[in-house]
Amino acid sequence: MKRLAILGSTGSIGTQALDVVSSHPDLFRVEVLSAHSNTELLIAQARKYKPNAVVVTNDAKYETVKKALESEPVKVFAGQASLTEVVCWESVDIILGAIVGFAGLRSIYAAVDAGKRIALANKETLVVAGDLVMQRAAETGSVIIPVDSEHSAIFQCLVGEYHEAIEKVILTASGGPFRGKKPNFLVNVKASHALQHPNWTMGAKITIDSATLMNKGLEMIEAKWLFGLKNEQIDVIVHPQSAVHSFVQFTDGSLKAQAGIPDMKLPIQYALAYPQRLPNTFKRYDFKEFANLTFEEPDYKTFRNLALAKEAMFKGGNTPCVLNAANEVTVQAFLQNRVDFLEMSDIIEKTMAKVDFVAAPSFADYEYSDAEARKYAEELVKQSPLATH
Amino acid sequence: MKRLAILGSTGSIGTQALDVVSSHPDLFRVEVLSAHSNTELLIAQARKYKPNAVVVTNDAKYETVKKALESEPVKVFAGQASLTEVVCWESVDIILGAIVGFAGLRSIYAAVDAGKRIALANKETLVVAGDLVMQRAAETGSVIIPVDSEHSAIFQCLVGEYHEAIEKVILTASGGPFRGKKPNFLVNVKASHALQHPNWTMGAKITIDSATLMNKGLEMIEAKWLFGLKNEQIDVIVHPQSAVHSFVQFTDGSLKAQAGIPDMKLPIQYALAYPQRLPNTFKRYDFKEFANLTFEEPDYKTFRNLALAKEAMFKGGNTPCVLNAANEVTVQAFLQNRVDFLEMSDIIEKTMAKVDFVAAPSFADYEYSDAEARKYAEELVKQSPLATH
Numbered sequence: 176m177k178r179l180a181i182l183g184s185t186g187s188i189g190t191q192a193l194d195v196v197s198s199h200p201d202l203f204r205v206e207v208l209s210a211h212s213n214t215e216l217l218i219a220q221a222r223k224y225k226p227n228a229v230v231v232t233n234d235a236k237y238e239t240v241k242k243a244l245e246s247e248p249v250k251v252f253a254g255q256a257s258l259t260e261v262v263c264w265e266s267v268d269i270i271l272g273a274i275v276g277f278a279g280l281r282s283i284y285a286a287v288d289a290g291k292r293i294a295l296a297n298k299e300t301l302v303v304a305g306d307l308v309m310q311r312a313a314e315t316g317s318v319i320i321p322v323d324s325e326h327s328a329i330f331q332c333l334v335g336e337y338h339e340a341i342e343k344v345i346l347t348a349s350g351g352p353f354r355g356k357k358p359n360f361l362v363n364v365k366a367s368h369a370l371q372h373p374n375w376t377m378g379a380k381i382t383i384d385s386a387t388l389m390n391k392g393l394e395m396i397e398a399k400w401l402f403g404l405k406n407e408q409i410d411v412i413v414h415p416q417s418a419v420h421s422f423v424q425f426t427d428g429s430l431k432a433q434a435g436i437p438d439m440k441l442p443i444q445y446a447l448a449y450p451q452r453l454p455n456t457f458k459r460y461d462f463k464e465f466a467n468l469t470f471e472e473p474d475y476k477t478f479r480n481l482a483l484a485k486e487a488m489f490k491g492g493n494t495p496c497v498l499n500a501a502n503e504v505t506v507q508a509f510l511q512n513r514v515d516f517l518e519m520s521d522i523i524e525k526t527m528a529k530v531d532f533v534a535a536p537s538f539a540d541y542e543y544s545d546a547e548a549r550k551y552a553e554e555l556v557k558q559s560p561l562a563t564h
Numbered sequence: 565m566k567r568l569a570i571l572g573s574t575g576s577i578g579t580q581a582l583d584v585v586s587s588h589p590d591l592f593r594v595e596v597l598s599a600h601s602n603t604e605l606l607i608a609q610a611r612k613y614k615p616n617a618v619v620v621t622n623d624a625k626y627e628t629v630k631k632a633l634e635s636e637p638v639k640v641f642a643g644q645a646s647l648t649e650v651v652c653w654e655s656v657d658i659i660l661g662a663i664v665g666f667a668g669l670r671s672i673y674a675a676v677d678a679g680k681r682i683a684l685a686n687k688e689t690l691v692v693a694g695d696l697v698m699q700r701a702a703e704t705g706s707v708i709i710p711v712d713s714e715h716s717a718i719f720q721c722l723v724g725e726y727h728e729a730i731e732k733v734i735l736t737a738s739g740g741p742f743r744g745k746k747p748n749f750l751v752n753v754k755a756s757h758a759l760q761h762p763n764w765t766m767g768a769k770i771t772i773d774s775a776t777l778m779n780k781g782l783e784m785i786e787a788k789w790l791f792g793l794k795n796e797q798i799d800v801i802v803h804p805q806s807a808v809h810s811f812v813q814f815t816d817g818s819l820k821a822q823a824g825i826p827d828m829k830l831p832i833q834y835a836l837a838y839p840q841r842l843p844n845t846f847k848r849y850d851f852k853e854f855a856n857l858t859f860e861e862p863d864y865k866t867f868r869n870l871a872l873a874k875e876a877m878f879k880g881g882n883t884p885c886v887l888n889a890a891n892e893v894t895v896q897a898f899l900q901n902r903v904d905f906l907e908m909s910d911i912i913e914k915t916m917a918k919v920d921f922v923a924a925p926s927f928a929d930y931e932y933s934d935a936e937a938r939k940y941a942e943e944l945v946k947q948s949p950l951a952t953h
Binding site: 333335337345412424425429434435445450452457460462467469471472 | 720721722723724725726729734801808811813814815816817818819820821822823824825830833834837839840841842843844846847848849851852854855856857858859860861
């Protein structure tokens with residue numbers, strides 16, 4: 176029986192993780208649930224899964240949750256600081272980190288520090304502070320299993336292989352809803368278009384990141400830290416059918432790939448159950464449905480966010496942190512129609528140029544760079560013709 | 565330093581294995597070379613690689629080889645029986661079994677019996693007597709690493725995985741040069757057409773087997789024994805580009821695949837070096853070259869050899885042995901224009917019906933069934949309009 180802390184339980188990954196738990200009540204038990212603002216769902220989840228504790232990271236919502244659950248045998252905590260405490264509890268075996276964005280970093284780092292096993296869906300943890308997180312994980316023996324479908328694919332391809340046999344990893348990208356489009360089209364794209372991803376059902380932030388290819392850029396940086404790779408060992412190929420979830424190329428020229436239907440429950444289950452594979456009744460891969468798999472180079476010129484992320488990866492230091500912060504700001508602004516699709520890249524690029532470079536940042540440096548980048552990106556958002564309209 | 569016995573050193577697999585040895589003189593040394601009739605090449609190989617022994621399995625060619633190598637410090641042996649002795653030598657670490665057909669069985673079994681490590685290219689060993697061979701291997705600790713690209717792919721996908729996590733294996737088939745053709749076309753096909761395989765450069769026997777899809781049928785049976793699978797766990801998908809060399813589907817619905825350029829040196833090197841992967845300068849997989857990968861169901865009705873092999877696998881006992889013997893006879897006859905393409909299946913089917921079924925054959929039973937099947941298949945060949953022409 177593995178006892179889980181699910182951070183971000185009301186989001187897309189969190190709810191699917193709870194489905195996995197429901198399918199295997201003999202294997203998993205929910206010890207902690209946390210959410211930021213969707214109190215209604217959090218309360219319903221707490222009633223259903225009977226965790227030992229729930230954490231509402233948004234202090235303003237604490238009273239609502241506390242009151243609703245007062246007849247339940249559950250502890251209710253408020254705030255980010257509580258989160259960093261509960262993940263260290265003796266009674267927690269696995270932490271599923273499914274909080275979106277920089278906000279997830281502190282609690283995951285606390286879990287790494289405590290030597291916990293982590294199923295990691297929050298990619299910003301590694302994008303922003305991959306060096307610190309992975310170094311600490313090596314010291315404490317914390318094991319990090321990726322939940323992202325691409326990194327889960329790479330992880331699965333690497334079981335039983337030697338690290339020095341890796342030549343490169345090749346992340347597959349669906350190309351998003353605007354694959355093949357050019358800037359003159361993209362300038363008029365609205366959030367509602369971008370939210371219609373062709374293959375995957377995901378949260379709003381990651382869906383926009385998929386449309387801009389920033390998601391793939393963040394994944395490159397995530398892969399670098401997760402698998403201990405050099406920048407040159409990380410590549411991207413566009414594969415619109417999303418059947419192959421990534422490749423590993425080995426030093427003998429052989430490639431391994433992991434494939435499957437695009438369903439996040441698969442990598443979530445894998446991360447929770449590893450090294451076991453749990454039998455399930457998920458729909459099986461159908462070669463008739465995927466009779467034709469295509470692969471093409473990404474268009475770095477049009478999808479500048481991908482080029483900027485790659486640049487940040489090569490530059491290192493606090494640059495990925497700055498990139499990520501500026502991206503979070505621009506994606507929010509784009510969702511609110513305050514900047515257009517192309518301006519997102521402009522703002523990220525300018526923010527990367529503006530914030531002071533730190534070659535070997537501390538945790539505090541990352542937090543400072545993150546705050547600086549957000550401040551500057553917000554200023555740039557305000558100057559957009561759309562924002563001032 | 566691993567010391568190799570290369571059985572069938574003058575064939576396609578044997579010569580490519582020697583190329584691998586040449587590329588890694590620090591890792592591999594040739595201890596034994598064997599060939600059946602290509603004495604000229606065998607002599608040249610012996611002079612170049614300086615093995616401790618060479619075996620000429622065709623007794624009639626012994627004197628030629630003995631004389632040619634009299635000034636070399638090499639022992640020369642004749643006959644099949646010598647082969648079963650040298651593979652057991654203390655000085656042999658790995659046996660590469662690359663003899664084509666039933667002829668390879670005795671020597672591989674002797675190596676298994678001696679608990680040796682075997683890189684297995686001779687698929688008939690497992691097709692004919694997989695039950696006996698794998699049982700003996702389990703007893704002696706003999707490790708069998710497949711050289712066939714499909715089985716190598718499956719083997720590579722399975723490293724680090726639990727056996728009980730296998731849901732099924734899916735062998736890829738190029739479909740051969742006559743994919744999409746119907747019987748009215750196939751009846752007029754000549755050996756010269758069939759020898760032009762679209763993707764792989766191989767020996768004549770296996771190239772004809774690829775054209776009839778018998779090769780894939782034999783591989784299904786090989787996979788069954790090699791990976792300890794139930795008949796229902798083995799499937800075939802046609803994939804004309806030969807980029808993906810096979811799939812494993814796991815009980816959680818995830819698939820793993822191994823891919824690479826169609827070059828037999830890759831699986832040969834893997835089998836010799838496992839669990840290491842040796843860096844090499846082979847041409848790398850190029851996504852531009854394989855921009856479009858297609859998958860389709862095999863046509864069991866037209867390519868009856870595949871259906872017959874599958875039937876033999878399910879029937880078990882000595883049936884695969886009979887199938888294999890009849891197939892070896894018909895392929896030879898087809899290469900000599902003594903039967904046509906479609907008659908091959910007729911003869912195999914009739915031979916399978918004719919030879920007495922043995923449910924749990926001994927080694928002697930297999931040899932008897934093999935001889936009976938050959939005798940009967942030869943009779944049927946003689947009745948072909950082409951043979952009597």
